[in-house]
Amino acid sequence: MRVVKTISEMRALRRKFTGAVGFVPTMGYLHEGHLALVKRAKMENSAVVVSIYVNPTQFGPKEDFRTYPRDLDRDLGLLQGEGADIVFVPSDDEMYPHRFSTWVDVEKVTERLEGASRPGHFRGVATVVAKLFNIVQPNRAYFGQKDAQQVVVIKRMVADLNMGIEIVVVPTVRESNGLAMSSRNIYLNTREREAATVLFKALTLAKQLRHDGERDADKIRQRMAALIRGEPLAQIDYVSIADAETLEELSSIDRPAVASLAVRIGKTRLIDNMPLG
Numbered sequence: 001m002r003v004v005k006t007i008s009e010m011r012a013l014r015r016k017f018t019g020a021v022g023f024v025p026t027m028g029y030l031h032e033g034h035l036a037l038v039k040r041a042k043m044e045n046s047a048v049v050v051s052i053y054v055n056p057t058q059f060g061p062k063e064d065f066r067t068y069p070r071d072l073d074r075d076l077g078l079l080q081g082e083g084a085d086i087v088f089v090p091s092d093d094e095m096y097p098h099r100f101s102t103w104v105d106v107e108k109v110t111e112r113l114e115g116a117s118r119p120g121h122f123r124g125v126a127t128v129v130a131k132l133f134n135i136v137q138p139n140r141a142y143f144g145q146k147d148a149q150q151v152v153v154i155k156r157m158v159a160d161l162n163m164g165i166e167i168v169v170v171p172t173v174r175e176s177n178g179l180a181m182s183s184r185n186i187y188l189n190t191r192e193r194e195a196a197t198v199l200f201k202a203l204t205l206a207k208q209l210r211h212d213g214e215r216d217a218d219k220i221r222q223r224m225a226a227l228i229r230g231e232p233l234a235q236i237d238y239v240s241i242a243d244a245e246t247l248e249e250l251s252s253i254d255r256p257a258v259a260s261l262a263v264r265i266g267k268t269r270l271i272d273n274m275p276l277g
Contacts, residue, residue, distance in 0.1 A: 029068075029069040053089065144169070
């Protein structure tokens with residue numbers, strides 16, 4: 001496994017690969033969700049590149065960029081165990097050099113949900129992912145279903161800019177109690193981890209209601225919100241039943257949809273989602 005810190009070295013190594021290259025972009029502090037992406041990429045490609053970069057441009061001024069968990073040595077050990085071929089670990093100066101002034105804005109699908117709650121977030125996400133795609137030149141890139149809106153944004157960018165990269169979405173990996181694995185779960189204490197299971201319970205309720213024939217999206221949102229409000233440590237940011245492709249809120253579930261939510265458990269903001277057919 002090679003650890004690469006510069007764009008020039010990454011490009012030089014990329015030119016040596018003749019088979020398909022799979023790419024897993026991460027912000028590090030890896031967990032089983034990330035490793036599931038690496039495993040899938042390893043199965044489907046001749047070589048696997050993983051990036052570890054905590055991208056400052058996708059964090060708002062009051063968000064946790066400086067305290068975001070980091071442990072590069074641990075991450076490299078995990079990736080070595082999964083057989084990653086290259087780990088790209090660029091610096092801020094490498095990714096955003098002096099006078100950097102070009103940004104990627106994906107419209108419409110970024111204006112709701114996380115985009116509404118975190119202005120500028122997806123501009124940072126789209127820009128850094130576009131840069132990473134240009135540097136790594138993968139055939140396939142792997143993302144988790146947990147970040148459903150991010151997946152929609154990246155797919156839209158890839159299609160609109162004719163990037164020719166296959167986006168592979170891997171199901172959310174969960175802890176035994178249903179909590180979606182996230183690097184931010186480290187912020188939760190024991191009581192908060194228990195309270196955080198209310199996200200999965202609300203999503204499971206939505207899926208069950210839809211399975212039982214409920215098509216009224218407002219009724220499902222109300223039932224989800226009521227369940228979450230029953231947890232004293234939970235504070236709702238949003239509860240959504242939206243079109244799976246456009247993320248427009250639905251009044252009736254008459255097409256593929258996704259239930260998603262953002263909830264604060266204590267000081268920690270968690271997101272999760274579940275497809276509804």
